[in-house]
Amino acid sequence: MAAALTVGGVLVLAAGLWDMFRTLLHPTGQGVLSRMVMAGLWRFSRATGHRLLVVGPSGMLAVLLLWVLMQAVGWALIYLPHVPEGLVYSSGIDPADYSDAVESLYLSAVTLTTLGYGDVVPTDPWIRAVSPVEALTGFALLTAGLTWFTQIYRPLSRRRSLALELKALAGTCFADQLGEIQPEIVTRVLDTLTTEVGRVRIDFAQHSEGFYFQEKDPALSLPHQVTYLLRLRDSAVHAPGSAVRSSGGRLSVAVCQLSTVLDDTFLHVGAPPEEVLTAYATQHGHHRAPA
Structure with missing residues (x-):
């Protein structure tokens, strides 16, 4: 005994x-x-x-x-x-x-x-x-x-920063004006977003508890703003300039990798990035993409 x-x-x-x-x-x-x-x-x-x-x-x-x-x-x-x-x-x-x-x-x-x-x-x-x-x-x-x-607050800060950036871009209809803005500016913005999305993806992989943190302010909520990434990606990959399309391709890869981590670790939707990011927003109580 x-x-x-x-x-x-x-x-x-x-x-x-x-x-x-x-x-x-x-x-x-x-x-x-x-x-x-x-x-x-x-x-x-x-x-x-x-x-x-x-x-x-x-x-x-x-x-x-x-x-x-x-x-x-x-x-x-x-x-x-x-x-x-x-x-x-x-x-x-x-x-x-x-x-x-x-x-x-x-x-x-x-x-x-x-x-x-x-x-x-x-x-x-x-x-x-x-x-x-x-x-x-x-x-x-x-x-x-x-x-x-x-240690969880640094990943949360990066997530809020990305949400604020997407909110600002959505507010200026950036995705609808790619052809009217200088390509150098567009590629710089897209490449910065790609880097930030990559960091957030790593945060979700290494700090899975961060998924369960919610934001009261929609402007700081990545689930509320994340679907605007899809509009930016779609506009960039079909933009007239090759440099912008290249940056859009890199952003598309980053979005796909982010959706893969979210799906494999938390959501288990088994669907394309569009549906995964929508499910991510829905699980956090957001049902519509930002205007």
Whole structure:
């Protein structure tokens, strides 16, 4: 029984740490458990009409709490076979008043959070050997959580910047005037957009949690503005100048790559870029392309 509890605890710990690694350190940024939590909250939000625009931060907080819970439970399972014989209690505490499971979970939580009340002290050599590792894990969790929350805002900033650029171009009917503007200016604008779209595509691939962040202001919302990329692409690839058509071709490739990441990772539409980007806008509550 003791061996089974220890093995079970190690498996729970490994699953949580592996998900942390896949989410925070792996280039794809896609842990299985974190994706399940974020996607589940997203589906619930869509079912309620996205009334609260907090799926992104709430999902990240829920994932972080899940990681903490898995570490606490995993270490508690490892401690359980050694409770209460492997512990010394301060005066006034009777271990008979608490179940072994509750006591091991309490010891795990206190160690993980590095509180160290001193009311329960391990004397078992095994617990004394591994409890510092749990304390280090708790410190790593805190650091990882803070880093995760701070690093998401740079991708969000790039996404908002692209949305604002598309909003400005749509407001000036840029796609309808490519033949009337100097080719050098048109190619510069299109090439800049291509670069920005590429960066956003990489952000979605490496920071998948960013998909679940929404914007209240339509001007800052990429899902609201993204379909204008299609108008720019179509106008550019059919423009009279070869330089503009070349830039339009590069933009077309970037749009296709962006739609592929969105479709493969989040939407699963299995359709051309036009339908994928429309589905992206629809999932975020936008049903019409910007004028």
